[in-house]
Amino acid sequence: MxxxxxPDMDILPAKHSPWxxxxxxxxxxxxxxxxxxxxxWQNYSNKGTLITIVFQDAAGITPxxxxxxFRDVIIGAVEDVKFTKDMSHVEVTARIxxxxxxxxxxxxxxxxxxxEVSARGISGLxxxxxxxxxxxxxTPIEGSTARVFDGLKEAPLIRPGHxxxxxxxxxxxxxxxxxxxxVFFRGMxxxxxxTPRLSxxxxxxxxxxxxxAPYDKFLTxxxxxxxxxxxxxxxxxAGLDLNVASLGSLLTGGVAFENIVSGGQPVTNxxxxxxxxxxxxxxxxxxxQLSANSIKMSVxxxxxxxxxxxxxxxxxxxxxxxxxxxxxxxxxxTATGGSKVHMRALISIDPQTxxxxxxxxxxxxxxxxxKLVKDGMRARLATTSIFSAALKIELADLPDAAPxxxxxxxxxxxxxxxxxxxxxxxxxTAEGVLQRVNNLxxxxxxxxxxxxxxxxxxxxxxxxxxxxxxxxxxxxEDARGLVGKEDTQAxxxxxxxxxxxxxxxxxxxxxxxxxxxxxxxxxxFDKASADIATASxxxxxxxxxxxxxxTKVNDLKAxxxxxxxxxVMDSTDALIGTEGAKSIPPALASALTEVEAALxxxxxxxAITNTNAALASARNAADAVASAAKNFPxxxxxxxxxxxxxxxxxxxxxxxxxxxxxxxxxxxxxxxAAKSVSQLARTxxxxxxxxxxxx
Amino acid sequence: MENAGSARGYLTARExxxxxxTTCGRVHPAAATVCLRCGAPLASRxxxxxxxxxxxxxxxIIAFIPAxxxxxxxxxxxxxxxxxxxxxxxxxxxxxxSIGIAAIVFFASIVIPASKFFAIAYLALGIGRPSxxxxxxxxxxxxxxxxxxxxxxIDVFVVAILTALVQLGSAxxxxxxxxxVSFALSVAFTMLSAQSFxxxxxxxxxxxxxx
Numbered sequence: 045m046x047x048x049x050x051p052d053m054d055i056l057p058a059k060h061s062p063w064x065x066x067x068x069x070x071x072x073x074x075x076x077x078x079x080x081x082x083x084x085w086q087n088y089s090n091k092g093t094l095i096t097i098v099f100q101d102a103a104g105i106t107p108x109x110x111x112x113x114f115r116d117v118i119i120g121a122v123e124d125v126k127f128t129k130d131m132s133h134v135e136v137t138a139r140i141x142x143x144x145x146x147x148x149x150x151x152x153x154x155x156x157x158x159x160e161v162s163a164r165g166i167s168g169l170x171x172x173x174x175x176x177x178x179x180x181x182x183t184p185i186e187g188s189t190a191r192v193f194d195g196l197k198e199a200p201l202i203r204p205g206h207x208x209x210x211x212x213x214x215x216x217x218x219x220x221x222x223x224x225x226x227v228f229f230r231g232m233x234x235x236x237x238x239t240p241r242l243s244x245x246x247x248x249x250x251x252x253x254x255x256x257a258p259y260d261k262f263l264t265x266x267x268x269x270x271x272x273x274x275x276x277x278x279x280x281x282a283g284l285d286l287n288v289a290s291l292g293s294l295l296t297g298g299v300a301f302e303n304i305v306s307g308g309q310p311v312t313n314x315x316x317x318x319x320x321x322x323x324x325x326x327x328x329x330x331x332x333q334l335s336a337n338s339i340k341m342s343v344x345x346x347x348x349x350x351x352x353x354x355x356x357x358x359x360x361x362x363x364x365x366x367x368x369x370x371x372x373x374x375x376x377x378t379a380t381g382g383s384k385v386h387m388r389a390l391i392s393i394d395p396q397t398x399x400x401x402x403x404x405x406x407x408x409x410x411x412x413x414x415k416l417v418k419d420g421m422r423a424r425l426a427t428t429s430i431f432s433a434a435l436k437i438e439l440a441d442l443p444d445a446a447p448x449x450x451x452x453x454x455x456x457x458x459x460x461x462x463x464x465x466x467x468x469x470x471x472x473t474a475e476g477v478l479q480r481v482n483n484l485x486x487x488x489x490x491x492x493x494x495x496x497x498x499x500x501x502x503x504x505x506x507x508x509x510x511x512x513x514x515x516x517x518x519x520x521e522d523a524r525g526l527v528g529k530e531d532t533q534a535x536x537x538x539x540x541x542x543x544x545x546x547x548x549x550x551x552x553x554x555x556x557x558x559x560x561x562x563x564x565x566x567x568x569f570d571k572a573s574a575d576i577a578t579a580s581x582x583x584x585x586x587x588x589x590x591x592x593x594x595t596k597v598n599d600l601k602a603x604x605x606x607x608x609x610x611x612v613m614d615s616t617d618a619l620i621g622t623e624g625a626k627s628i629p630p631a632l633a634s635a636l637t638e639v640e641a642a643l644x645x646x647x648x649x650x651a652i653t654n655t656n657a658a659l660a661s662a663r664n665a666a667d668a669v670a671s672a673a674k675n676f677p678x679x680x681x682x683x684x685x686x687x688x689x690x691x692x693x694x695x696x697x698x699x700x701x702x703x704x705x706x707x708x709x710x711x712x713x714x715x716x717a718a719k720s721v722s723q724l725a726r727t728x729x730x731x732x733x734x735x736x737x738x739x
Numbered sequence: 740m741e742n743a744g745s746a747r748g749y750l751t752a753r754e755x756x757x758x759x760x761t762t763c764g765r766v767h768p769a770a771a772t773v774c775l776r777c778g779a780p781l782a783s784r785x786x787x788x789x790x791x792x793x794x795x796x797x798x799x800i801i802a803f804i805p806a807x808x809x810x811x812x813x814x815x816x817x818x819x820x821x822x823x824x825x826x827x828x829x830x831x832x833x834x835x836x837s838i839g840i841a842a843i844v845f846f847a848s849i850v851i852p853a854s855k856f857f858a859i860a861y862l863a864l865g866i867g868r869p870s871x872x873x874x875x876x877x878x879x880x881x882x883x884x885x886x887x888x889x890x891x892x893i894d895v896f897v898v899a900i901l902t903a904l905v906q907l908g909s910a911x912x913x914x915x916x917x918x919x920v921s922f923a924l925s926v927a928f929t930m931l932s933a934q935s936f937x938x939x940x941x942x943x944x945x946x947x948x949x950x
Contacts, residue, residue, distance in 0.1 A: 065786070065787065065790070066790065067787045067790040067791050067794060069787075069790065069791040069794040069795065069935070070790065070794045071794075072794055072795060072798045072928070073794050073795070073797035073798035073801060075798075076797075076798040076801040076802055076924070076928070077801050080801050080802070080804070080805060083805070083917070084805075109820075109821075
């Protein structure tokens with residue numbers, strides 16, 4: 045039996061899925077791939093946003109190395125540095141962390157931080173080793189798309205994000221305002237100035253200032269700012285006054301503010317303040333800026349108002365209560381029907397300064413002044429100071445004045461009744477007095493007095509003089525005998541004639557006014573002495589004696605005069621005998637010459653110019669010092685010249701002044717300070733390592 | 740002898756109906772599945788060997804890319820931080836004139852790892868294909884790859900030592916970069932790749948070819 049053979053049949057072999065034999069090891073490369081891709085993606089997505097900052101110059105910025113910091117935290121790095129198309133600027137491309145980049149406001153400030161040595165201190169030392177970095181400052185906003193920014197040339201002094209108030213200060217000129225100069229409040233540094241900029245119209249300088257919190261709460265709408273540029277020299281009735289703020293402000297200048305009156309409103313950002321030249325001007329300014337409820341009045345004068353100017357003060361018992369707002373003339377009908385030109389001054393009075401409530405209305409003020417007038421308050425002209433021809437209006441209480449009332453003029457403005465002033469031309473008088481004092485031949489008088497005394501002494505001690513009393517007795521005896529004689533009886537008649545003659549001679553003398561002249565000369569001398577005494581401090585007792593004489597001369601008692609003169613001569617003699625006094629007459633004479641010259645110049649307006657020029661040159665010197673601070677090695681030389689200038693300035697006011705030595709000491713100390721600063725700068729220059737190593 | 744007729748003059752264990760233990764070297768009959776001496780699993784041929792080789796190889800290549808593109812070392816000297824990649828470092832060495840050192844680094848860090856990839860790929864591709872190199876030569880190549888593998892870690896050791904030594908605060912400090920980790924992984928992956936290669940397949944391929 046044959047087995048049927050099965051035909052070869054096509055079979056489909058079992059299909060082995062290629063996946064079944066797949067090794068699990070394949071997971072490793074897949075995992076590695078995923079991780080790599082993940083890392084790459086994360087790296088890419090964290091790469092940050094590309095921004096462009098345009099700078100004037102690259103100043104040490106190196107691609108890749110230079111970082112960008114915000115509040116000292118790195119927020120990005122510079123990728124590339126290249127020129128703009130017109131080659132005028134440098135474009136810095138940088139990558140900023142994504143989350144940070146979205147908050148960049150278009151006003152974001154970028155600047156290069158590099159080591160800096162200035163009068164304000166040393167900053168950026170860390171960059172000596174690590175190279176420069178870019179600093180950024182901005183006020184974060186949401187969803188910003190700004191990507192191109194302008195880089196700053198220098199670090200901004202006022203950075204966004206600082207707590208405080210930003211204000212604007214306007215001044216006539218910005219010469220003494222340097223960027224970064226401090227702002228003081230009661231001597232404390234509370235803020236700083238930005239770079240001064242010319243206003244758009246070009247007639248003033250604006251500078252932004254930043255007052256740090258919490259001090260900005262002291263800033264009110266009534267705050268007054270004044271310049272504290274270096275030092276100030278003022279010449280006034282109290283003599284020379286020298287003010288020096290801190291050494292820092294001497295080099296960089298600075299401004300100060302204070303709330304001179306209370307009740308101001310809190311300020312907001314960008315409030316505009318005016319900068320006054322000095323503290324006194326700032327303090328006076330509260331009067332020039334009258335409060336809203338000030339009341340208008342007028343005063344009518346029949347005399348000349350030369351020297352009275354708009355803005356001049358109105359004072360009541362020495363306190364400034366308002367100012368003159370205008371001066372004009374008008375024609376008034378006189379009682380006899382003729383017409384006369386009268387002067388009218390318009391004044392504004394601030395009720396607050398009179399002690400009334402700040403909210404007092406016009407009626408209340410009017411009533412108050414009406415009452416004062418009823419009690420005898422009168423307006424009159426007065427000089428503002430002994431050295432000035434300027435006038436002010438003084439409201440004086442004169443109970444004896446003719447009764448008057450507060451009347452209204454045609455415009456309805458109340459008129460404060462006026463009286464004639466008793467000092468119409470004081471300056472001329474003062475000048476004449478001093479002129480005459482100056483003309484007095486004091487030295488000759490003294491020399492003559494000395495020789496006179498010597499002669500008197502010789503006569504008194506001469507034996508003939510000793511015998512005089514006896515001779516007089518004999519003489520009297522003789523006279524008695526003579527009187528007894530008949531011839532003598534006839535004498536009285538003749539005597540009477542002689543006496544009449546004598547009387548006429550005396551009358552002649554009186555007419556010639558010799559005694560009055562002497563008296564007035566001595567009176568003038570007295571007045572001058574008083575002035576000199578107040579101006580110069582302690583002069584020898586000579587003046588006291590001279591004054592005593594003057595009073596006696598006033599009484600015109602000849603014997604007493606002679607006695608007093610003798611006393612003066614005695615004391616003068618004694619004084620001349622002392623070593624120190626010998627130098628007084630020339631000093632006095634030269635002092636008087638100078639006072640005279642000063643007065644003359646004052647009258648011609650030259651002294652004010654001189655003072656201005658002196659102050660200007662002092663200010664210029666301060667500026668020079670400020671600019672020198674940027675260049676330390678020059679500081680000493682500049683200060684030298686400042687000192688010589690100051691020396692020259694002060695020597696014109698005489699060597700006797702007490703402030704003189706103090707000023708020179710101060711300046712010398714300043715010089716020494718500057719010298720050591722410049723030495724330090726030179727040391728740093730020679731050996732920068734010393735900053736790090738401390739040697 | 741049974742193998743006397745063989746042209747190649749050697750007999751594989753498989754041909755002899757035997758299987759040897761790759762762990763301890765003991766020879767067992769072909770049917771044995773577990774080594775009687777050491778307990779290791781026995782297999783005449785590892786059927787998944789090639790797959791494993793390729794898988795580790797691919798993983799090694801993937802790790803090798805960041806090892807060369809990312810910084811190996813981050814050096815911070817006096818506040819300045821600089822990062823250098825492998826190739827960048829070598830170029831810097833050449834710039835400084837240290838051509839000898841540059842050559843060593845280049846050889847150890849680039850040439851050897853790269854040639855390992857090539858060698859493993861060549862061996863793996865050579866299985867089941869005619870080859871110009873004799874089986875014996877190819878086995879030698881495999882031995883060299885296995886031996887050299889561990890020495891490729893020198894780079895990583897250098898980085899590890901520098902990182903540990905140079906920590907002088909702000910004056911100077913060194914941190915390893917991403918490349919260091921990638922490089923170490925790459926070396927480990929290639930070693931695993933070489934290890935999972937079943938060298939016995941070289942002989943099989945040779946045999947089939949010469950039959």
